[in-house]
Amino acid sequence: MSEVSFKVNGSAVTVDVEPRTLLVDALRQNLGLTGTHVGCDTSQCGCCVIHMDGTSVKACTMLAVQAEGSAITTIEGLAQGDELHPMQAAFRDHHGLQCGFCTPGMIMSAVDLLQHNPKPTEREIREWLEGNLCRCTGYHNIVKAIQAAAGSAVSSPMAAE
């Protein structure tokens, strides 16, 4: 077993894990942060997206030991008390989710997009979401939510709803 220390949502934590433990499993099982989901487990669906040192990564394709000394933000770390993060609020306002399974990854990915590119075009939003799969919404409302969170005009969908 290896002791791994890092920060999660601002708090210092130490977990005792095997080197083969995935970061997403350490977050969910050792730390009880089950907001980060495991969908495909093959690096494609993006349900496990978190931020490591401010950048979005797939927590199912990292070892927990690789996080040593880093600062991690999960979906649980976005809201300030009862006040939703603007991206979370936008997803709620624009019905950017149905079953909600992909939502934590979608939101973490979208927050990172606006860090890189505060005013993305609709096309840039759709391209950025290549690593996030949603099987319910058809993406239109997710795109609208991200546009709204960026303070942009919410476009009509590119395809029929």
Added chain:
Amino acid sequence: MYAFNYHRPSTVQEALLLLKSAEDGKLMAGGQTLIPTLKQRLAQPSDVIDLGRIKELVGITEDGDAVVVGGMTTHGAVATSPLVEARIPGLAALAHLIGDPQVRHRGTIGGSLANNDPSSDYPGAVLALDATIVTDRRKIAADDFFEGMFDTALEEDELITSVRFPVPAKSAYRKFPNPASRYAMAGAMVAVTVGGVRVAITGAGPCGYRWTEAEQALEGGLDPAAIDGLTVAADDLNSDIHASAAYRANLVKVMTKRAVEALA
């Protein structure tokens, strides 16, 4: 995933010593291929040596008429580097098409080249731009590096420290991505270099290769129509559930023409 010992060296020297002393050690770059491979129990290394904290392997610099990319530089860093965008925009554009944003934040050029997946993108850039692969012990010309499917000129214990890309007059990459994985089902990089026009194909065969007939056809000028008369044999191309060899042979022509169109 089978159990393994984990090491996090801070220098190339230390990494190589760890690799040497391990029973069956494996270097891990960004882990975007190795970790999925381990998860499927397709590999069982005794030791994983994580290169992620070796600072000397990260970064992009200009050196004379070349852009030098450290082996542990991520695809995302290459895609968004102002230096790469200014000097070799075709390379930045290629890196931007690899995987998805989160994969690009972790995956590295050295890891991708050492793995040499037949459908990876970087072989296109390395071959078309006549890059040099710099390792801990030698320099390998692009034309000598790719040897077959998941097979390169690298020794078992050799580590890519950087890749040196001579700045071309211009270059462009076009690929037909697999709709799910974004891997190249066929990709073509066309570059106008000091040595002439170079055309590199990736995704179609067992590994990246130069399409010399297309290079000769383009010597008279960057005219997409010059590709029309060429024939691509499907014999040695890959065939899988995504595309037959014949389909890939056609894609090779189409992607090459699109890359030439982008340059013309």
